[in-house]
Structure formats: C-alpha cells, structure tokens
Amino acid sequence: MNTVNQVLKNPMDMQISDRLAKNFRRNLIERGIEFILMLAALSAVFITIAIVAILLYESFAFFEHVSLVEFFTDTQWTPLFEDAHYGIMPLVAGTLTTSAIALMVAVPIGTIGAIYLSEFASHKTRETVKPILELLVGVPTVVFGYFALLFVTPLLQKFIPGLPAFNMLGPGIVIGIMIIPYIASVAEDAMRAVPMSMREGSYAMGATRFQTAIRVVTPAAVSGIIAAYILGISRAVGETMVVAIAAGQQPTLTFNPMEGAATITAYIVQVAMGDLPHGSIGYQSIFAAGLVLMLMTLFFNVLGHMSRKKFREAY
C-alpha cells in the first residue's frame, strides 16, 4: 500500500494527467483545423451549387415569358428589339461554327505535336518545348482578339476578297491556335501512358519510330487522344473575347465561316456592356444563354473525362 501511495504522489504521475489534458486540447485543435480545411474544400461544392442555382433561377424567370419550343425552334434571336424573338439557334450555330474551325486547325497540329513530343523528341527538347507551350496558354484572350481582328482577318482578306471585317473564320483560326497546346499536352499524356513494352515489341519486328507511333502507340492511346479533342471542343465553345471582338455581334443563323455571327458568349458580353435593368427580359436572357453554354461545356467535359479515364484504366 505504502509503495502504491508513493507511486501515486510521484511527480511523474502528475505529468501523466497533465499530459492527458494536453492531449485532449491537442486533439481538439487538430479536429478544429481538420474542420476548417474541410470547409475550404467544400467551397468547391458551394461554388458549383451557386452557379447552377443562379443560372436556373434567372432562366426560370426567362422561360415564364418564352416557351421552350420557341427557344429551340425560332430562327431569330433579338431579345433587345421591339419585335423580340427568342430563338437560341443562331447563337448555337455561331458557337458551333467557330468551334469547328478551331478544331480543324488544332486537331491536326495538336496531334502531330503530341506524337512528336511523346515519340520523337529527346528529353531535352521536351523540357524546352513544354514550358513554351505553357506560356502560350497564359496569354490573355483579349490580346488574341486584337490579333484576330487586326492581323489575321486583314491577312485573310488578301487571299479571300470580299471577306467582311467581322467574320467567323479569323476568330475560329485564332481559337484553334489557342487550344493547340491544350490538345497536344492531353494527347501526349495519353501516348506516354502506353507501356514501353508495346513499343519495344514493335521495334523488335523492325518497325521504325514513325511506324510504331502511327500503328502501335496512336491506336493504343486513341481514347485518350479523343478525350483531348473533346476537352478542346469544350474550351473552344466557352471562349469569349476572341469572338466578341472579331466575329461581329450580329446573331444570324448561318454556318458560313465567311459571315459574321454572334456566339453564346459574345451575346452575353454584348448585353453586359449595355446597361440593362436588373430583372428585365434582356437581363434574364443572358442567364438562359449562359445555362445553354454551361450545359454544352458540361456535356463535353464529362464525355472527355470519361474517355480520359478509360485510357488510364486500360494499362
């Protein structure tokens, strides 16, 4: 008994209770920090919810005035005119046309660039070229708008007489150049994920680099390469400043790249530049247009990420 009492009074034991109390405090602080960090991570969810909520809320108000049938079948988009028409198709046509031109530029160049980076370039070349491509991604789009309006279009006018100053061809080409680095880097990732043993098998049969790249690596990485194209489309669809500056802002239902047209994004910019009263139909119309844009990019993004995941799982 005596010894036990002695042990209990030992300063060492006091420290244990102290330590337990300290431990409790420590755990409390740890929990608190974890909670704060979780809130920060949840902000991404809140932002998504806020975007969807705002777009839906204002769009509902818009669709109280405009029927869905009119929205999707009317061939004119003139919400700000006396004789108002609310057909989204001219804007969708403009968006698809500029995106298609952009893809025609970016897909071949981006794919060749990706094959070169992944299969041909030396380590040193790759390390030099990739940061340069990243720089191109960092150039603000308003500057590319200037380039499309005052450099590319005048240049094109020398080859295509009668090309109006505002057209879809020039901005389409510029957007294409803008998304080359993006397509090249996603496609290169896919190609680099193809196992070395497949290349070695091909080389062992006497194939050259080019043959291996075209007949072995590219087919093996095809879902990843397609993912790159789809994510590229999504970028082109959401691109705003280049088309707002250089494509003109006249919504016409046309797929002719030699004509000027408005895209969904350009329309939003055009309306926002004016001073529209909050709650008017014009104000609501940009949210409806934004909703369509959001759904289009979401569709391409989901499709792209699914395709990208597929190639990651394959090997």
Place this chain on the structure above:
Amino acid sequence: MNKQASALHNLDEVRAMIKRHKMNDQIFSIIGLIALMVGLLTLLILFIDLVMDGYPKLFSWDFYTNFPSRRAANAGLLSAWVGSALVMIVTFISAVPMGIAAGIYLEEYAPKNWFSDFIEINVTNLAGVPSIVYGLLALGLFVYILDLGQSIVTAGLTLGLLILPVVIVATREAIRGIPVAIREAAYAVGATKWQVVYHHVLQYSIGGILTGVIIGMARAIGETAPIITIGALTFIAFLPPSPVTSTAPFLNFDWLTSGFTVLPIQMFSWLSRPSADFHVNAAAAGAVIIVVTLLMNAMAIRVRYKMRKKIKW
C-alpha cells in the same frame, strides 16, 4: 546464279525500303517540330505586331500616368493598372489561403469515400467551366443579391472563384510529390497530423504551390469576360481611395467598393471604338498585358525549375 542475283536484287529493294522508312522518320520529326512551332511563332508575331502598332504610346511615360480620355492622344493606362493591382489584392486574399487549405484537405485529410470523390469531381468540373459563367454567377450573386455593386471587391472575388481550382490542383500536385517517409519520420517523433502538415508537408511543397499561385494570378490579371459581365465596362477617370493612409489606422478600406477598370477591360474598350487612333492605345495596352503575364508565367516556371533542382528525395 540466277537465284543469287534475285536475292541480291531483293536485298537492294529491302535496303531501299529501309532507307525510305528512315527518311519518313526524319521528315516526320521536322513536321512535328514545325507543328509545335506554330504556337510559338504566333506568339512572336502577335507580340511584334502589338509592339509595332502601339510603338508611339508604349515608350511614352504619359501613357502610364494619364487617365483614359476622349482624345486618343491623351488617353492613358493609369486607372487601369491601379485597378488591376487593387483587384489582384482581393483575388489573392480570397483564393490563395482557401485554395491551399482545400488542397491540403483533399490530399492529406480526406477519407477515401464517395464524399471526397464528390468534392474532387466538383473541383475538376469547376476548372472546365467557361470564365464567362463565373461572370454570370458574380452578376447574380455579388452584384445583386449581396449588393456589392460593380466594385473592386466584386471583381476580386469573381476572379478569386475563377482561379480557386487552379490553386487547389497545384497544391495537390505539389503535396503528392512528397515521399511518405517524411511524414512517417515526423509522426515517429510524436507530431500530430497538423504539425506534420504545417512543419513538413507545407514547407517542402511551397515551391510547387507558389508556381500554381503565380500561374493563377497571371490568368486572373488577363481575364476580361467575367469582368465585363459584372458590368464594369465604364469610363473611369479617377483613382480609388488609397488603401494606405498617412494617419492612424493607416489602412483604409473604402477602395473596396469603388468603381474601377482593369488593363484588359481598358484594352477592350479602346479596341471596340471604331476610330483607328484608339487602336494604337489598344495595341500598347495589349503589349503591356502580354509582358506582365509572360513575366509572371516565366517566374512560375523558374520557381518550379529551381525547386526541382534544389530538392532531391
């Protein structure tokens, strides 16, 4: 004899074929290099074009100290670059701590379950949302519901939301590169999770995080569409109240609610005028924007390169 000759003939054919295929290799590597140069070449032409068009303005001091004006010759960038700097302060404060915290949570704390997957999907998805949609969010939420108006704080928060995914993704990638052994060593001497994260993980990944932050800020400084969407395309010939004052408490927050303009908006506004005189100003403003963003990106690449060289696990 005949057989031997045909074999020799075949051998020549094979040699010719090999030569042809090797040639294809050479040709393709040249084409590949050219394909990659298209981007670089465009950037070069673009920059030269801007500098040549904006030459008369670019090297005159007045251009940087004058307010915008109705006369192209007098118009300058003063309110634009001051506005850009102030907006960037708000963007930095709103996006960087939150983005780093979210990245740490997702990489170090989040359990592997549907909830974490859900957050991840959200981050990936936000990174793909067109910037103009953030502008619509800001117009509905900040300008009208929260009634912040078309002010510096609205613009800063909007761009903050826009670059949040960039910061989160960069933080996660930087943290992922740190070996588990570092964490285990810290745990072994009795550190708590937060101590491990704060004293070790965060310290060693700061280079990578910084790279992401700089790239995000460079993107924010050049963003135009969301700022136009909140309705900020106006003629600003005044400076917001100074954030620093000479009397106590030395800080002044009136600038947050002030009207403003930023560099890309100023460029867009000059560009959308029909008069070619203003296009000179637009070109000069464009050259300034490119130099600023390229310098920031180059800095980011340099930080990453230096960090990679310094730390060897």
